[in-house]
Amino acid sequence: MSDLPPYPPLDPTTYDLIIVGTGVPSPILAAAASSSGSSSVLHLDPNPFYGSHSASLSLPDLTSFLHSNSLSPPSPPPPSDTPDFLSVDLATRSLYSSVEIATFDSSILDERHSRKFNVDLCGPRVLFCADESINLMLRSGSNNYVEFKSVDASFVGDSSGELRSVPDSRAAIFKDKSLGLMEKKQLMKFFKLVQAHLAASSTERDEGVVKIAEEDMESPFVEFLAKMPLPPKIKSIILYGIAMVDYDQDNVEACGDLLKTKEGIARLALYITSIGRFSNALGALIYPIYGQGELPQAFCRRAAVKGCIYVLRMPITALLLDKASESVVVETGGYKGVRLATGQEIFSQKLILDPCITVGSESMSTLTDQQKETLRVLVPKSISSEGKIARGICIIRGSVKADISNALVVYPPKSLFPEQLAAIRVLQLGSGLAVCPADMHVLYFSTVCENDDQGKAALLSAMSTLIKPQVPENLQSDSAVENDTAEAAKPVVLWRALYVQAMVKGEFGGSISSAASPDGNLNYNEMVESAVKLYEQLMGSEELFKEETSLDNTTEEENDGGVEIEA
């Protein structure tokens, strides 16, 4: 960092919007605001890479990012003697706790491997083909900068180590080996009901079409499934393998998110419409080549094309507020701008900050009420207690399922051990996605949790089910041989990271807003939703990327894969 030449001062120094941090959803906001044509946007990131918390990094970079509290300014900034503004010092806090990184095979950190890894910070994460995030990419034109591949298979696992494929389509139900014939019939009947319901809802005609009753829509989804009647095995597949629910739906008291039928059907609809949306995508799920970090980058590039100014390695150190002045009553305590690590002061109407930026508590004490009101989204207490996500990354040699490279595995609640509160999701990705060297796979684990220990214990349980435990070499003799062959066929872990990430919801605070942190979901939908909402609040109910549609897409429709036949 210090070797790099100092930045020339930024010019211009006044913008409509400054965004700090390039993690999703910020780049969407940057691209949307830039594309609207009426806003000038400055997008800053203290890190030397795009993506912040949703970046894909090499193993050393990932390690240092998790350990550091993000990159803080190298030296304290020169004290502010601006007469016109009150400077409020900012503090960064890490979203990550209990970070635990272990290397079992040091060759993995060799120079020859190091650049072949693109490991996600916010994994496991995929996109559904029918996701709103895909629609946004298409509407914004940022799809030109990313390429995707299908996730080949998805499974539901249990403590026995067996992985059963999720019968998510007609063909999959037909081919499934573990379902009985009557179960197949029931499951397909249920899918047909859902499809008929969706078709009926979309046409808005009530000509005696089979539709799910209104009163059922408000009842818990799990009760509706039982009413269908679907056996527990299939219920579990639908809830956790397709609707991607986190908490145990059968345990109403402990359940963090009891799903209503309406929401359940909406999630199934997303899954169903995802299958076959793109003719060359196999299933419902796709993953960007080179990692999730490609997504924020794609939006950033789109924003840059539309005039947004990007500066990486540029932390901000302080906020500039109106000085409390007796004479000016109206704008007292209002936000004016930020001070960069270079000391330069930049001004804007509005500011969106990375979720890890807070106001130091010592600065708070001196502020007036109005100033506190301006800064309210940055007060640390509002960041806490929104839940945590335990995440794990394993680099393995071999695959959790023979002949399959990219796959999703879900362990429903209680499937691994009786106290397992929430579903654990595992995503295996291979070198075909350019995320790791050819003979390896990257496994991502996540589960929502109440505290760090609980979350990490759950992830370790899933890891031991899928991966051969690392036995110290001196014990690796007779006892290992006695292990069954299934154990021997399991992949070997080379590198492992475990960490717990705090969840921060995005918040609109007038002139200063805070962007959301990555959440515990498998896709970006909630983050995108928060971005859309924040954008509406910032810009006054203006639609995202409304103008973009027609221009870029006419050409693309022709190369819509699929139809073409090549000799």
Added chain:
Amino acid sequence: MLTLVYSTSSLPGRQRLSLSLSLSLSRCYVTLAGDLSNQKFESHTLAYLTFVSYHRRNMHGRPRKAYKPEEEAASAAKAAKLRGLQSQFMANHHNKIYTKEAVDLSTKLLEINPEAYTAWNYRKLAVEDKLSRIESDPDLVKTILDEELRVVESALKQNFKSYGAWHHRKWVLSKGHSSVGNELRLLDQFQKLDTRNFHAWNYRRFVVELTKRSEQDELEYTDDMIGSDFSNYSAWHNRSVLLSSLLARKADGFLPNKKIPDEYKLVQNAIFTDEDDQSGWFYHLWLLDQTVNVETPLLTSSWPSHGSRISLYAGCSNGSFSKLTTFGSESGSFPLVLYFDQAVGGVSSSTVTIDSELKGNEDLVWEPVSKKNSQVSCVWVARLKYISSEPCFGKEYKVKVRVGNSPGIVSSRGFNFSASYEFVFTAHVHDTVEESSQEGIVSWTDGFDIWDAESKDLNALATLDRSNAQMDSKWRQEAIAEEIDLFRELPDSKIGKLTLARLLMAKAMISDDAVKGVHYNEILELYKDLMALDSSHYQYYKDEHSVALLRKVTSSTEDLSGHLFRCRNMNNSVCLRLNNLSLSRIASVEKLLFVQMLDLSHNELHSTEGLEAMQLLSCLNLSRNRIRSFSALDSLRHLKQLRVLDVSHNHIGEHSVDTTRYLCSSPLSNSEWPQDEVGSQMPSLATKYWDAYFVLRDLNLKQLDITGNVIAGDEFSSFVLQVVPKLVWLDGKKLEI
């Protein structure tokens, strides 16, 4: 690699492609029709035309949209351009110009309109022309043929359902061009785009044969195709073709008792995953057929049956020999009937040998009981003489019949009758020659004795068992039993009920007598349900119900004896009463070969088809059925003993337009016609009642009842008298002779 692209609709690519395809098809139609007269391969052209009209009507359930004005204009411009090309091309074709420019023109035409058959044929001529010029330089030949393949490929991209293009490709390959490896790759692409496209499947079979690719590999390919989407008739069909072939030649591991159960498992998955999809059900039906039917023909029954005793008279008699089947005939011969489970040919005095003291039967003539000129039939009959020149009355003769002694009996599907079978019966020839005094009217109400159920007569009369047990019936029984258990779980669907009924019927056919009755009641219930549920297929269910009912009646001696009587006035003839059962179809005739009088009155029969096997039948009551014409009685012409026929109160003559008239060759073109006596005597009546004429002139009736039909009347009566001169009783009145 998947690149995200914007798509306004969720239409998969294939649908969009076929939409544009339909446009090009309907627009090219007019221009093509203009040059039909120049076609060389007319049959293909016709096929294409049918295909077009089919395709235009039936766009796989998508409604046709009206064209927008700009689309109309664009297609008009396209048509004009096409017409220009077409006329230039036709000029080249007529003048036999095969220059590069001329051939390129045809390429251009075909790329726009792959259906231009004349252009494909022109190219064939051009290729022949080019090939004849070059002195078999392999490189040059390859270049020429490669160019043809390229043109076909781009034409197929325009319309991959083009008959002309696929045909041209086959033609090129038949020229010995050896790029067949590429063909499978190309096919894989086409079949991925449209998995059911029968052109591609058809061509695939052609290529597979050419490359000698193994059937096992192809079977695996159908696995993949069915796995990715099991609603694929083409794939299931190809699978059945491949399996049939592999099973027939007993390829490695392909034994029916192993493979067929596996196939059931596969198709069960399809049926239970989506019971509304028909393709699986079709395959299931095929499997059931494979399970039930044995390829090699078997002898089902015979008359006289094994171990039976028959009484023979000269002439008709009214003696009382209640324990025996009595049989009298003016001709001094009795029929020997063989009933096979499928149509066979080659029954002759060399394949069926008779060992008997009855003289004069050395060279028996075996005749198939079937439509004229057909040499295959389930039923074969020969007439054994029992009155020879020397008197031999009052004696008992043993007759030993060996069927299939020497090879030659072959089923219509080409399988040999292999299990030779022998049966023996005793013929008691009586010396009392009674004059044929039986000239009284035959009544269907009086003079019948109830069958003595306790007597064991019936066992000797009717072969109620299949003569030949199936060799490997165990796996078949197991497979069907498993299916039955499974389909009892699908009670709420029509096709489920129908399949269950078919399975139960199959089970009854291949299981022991003891358990049969149970199934029949269930089958009858199922068909009754189906008749109520699915009125559009009522007649089919009704027919199947009739078949099941008749199977039930004939399944055991107890059931059958309830319907049997002896007719005192008719020499104690065996009379079977199947009246009032609402039968719409005749079945199980093989169990009833001994019946001499048959009462089928008060049923719903449309035809007598099936009765032709009952060679002993002398009296038949069909009154109050649904016979609509004499053509429906055609099968009775085979019954040489038939003397009494009651067809009163049917619908004969009700329908002025007889549809069967258009199915058979015109009676007026029949060469026999002018020579015929009656025909020449009263040509107008013969023309009017030709269907009655053709049936009645072959029957030797003494008693006929025709009242209650539209056709009945003085005119018809007089016609009948001419055609059937031996008739004694007409409509219950004795005729004055």
